[in-house]
Amino acid sequence: xxxxxxxxxxxxxxxxxxxxxxxxxxxxxxxxxxxxxxxxxxxxxxxxxxxxxxxxxxxxxxxxxxxxxxxxxxxxxxxxxxxxxxxxxxxxxxxxxxxxxxxxxxxxxxxxxxxxxxxxxxxxxxxxxxxxxxxxxxxxxxxxxx
Numbered sequence: 764x765x766x767x768x769x770x771x772x773x774x775x776x777x778x779x780x781x782x783x784x785x786x787x788x789x790x791x792x793x794x795x796x797x798x799x800x801x802x803x804x805x806x807x808x809x810x811x812x813x814x815x816x817x818x819x820x821x822x823x824x825x826x827x828x829x830x831x832x833x834x835x836x837x838x839x840x841x842x843x844x845x846x847x848x849x850x851x852x853x854x855x856x857x858x859x860x861x862x863x864x865x866x867x868x869x870x871x872x873x874x875x876x877x878x879x880x881x882x883x884x885x886x887x888x889x890x891x892x893x894x895x896x897x898x899x900x901x902x903x904x905x906x907x908x909x
Contacts (some may be wrong), residue, residue: 764852765869767884769870772895776902778829778857781865785832785855786900794901794909795894803832821853830857838874843883849873851883869895 775779784790788809796867798812803823810820819841825833832855837852838847851873858866869891900906 764872766854766870766872768888770866770867770892771866772899773860774867774899774902776865778865780902781867781898782832782857782899786826787896789903794897794907805821811812814839822853829859831855833841838883839885841883841887843886844879847863849875851887853887867895867898889898 784794786803788802791799791811796811797814800810801807803809803826805823805826808820808822810818812818813855819836821834821836823832824835825831834853834855835850836853837848838844838851851871854868854870854872856868858868858869860866871884871887871891874880897908900908
């Protein structure tokens, strides 16, 4: 499946620190969500909540420690499509760099090229970029950018 987009950022921390900041609900709530129904575990549906936006469920398809997190989202449950729901993959990839830091890549795949799909993918691209920058600030400096 072709990816609709990928955002990347270098984070000045080891891969394990970056990976754990995403899979741990306590850590994720320190910089990104207001609440999470649990840690990311393969096969689980987790609900992320933001006071300003509501609940957003994700299904954890695959986890490879310190390498990969693959989630699935339902476009209708995420408020991106009005009529027909379909699944979109969210892919987090972690690359250990020579200097001991991490290159984080976040991609989505599966968006349709209709008006709703293009708007949804652009909205989510912006959201994942925001998440990556908030993660970077929190992991590197303990700063909550929210």
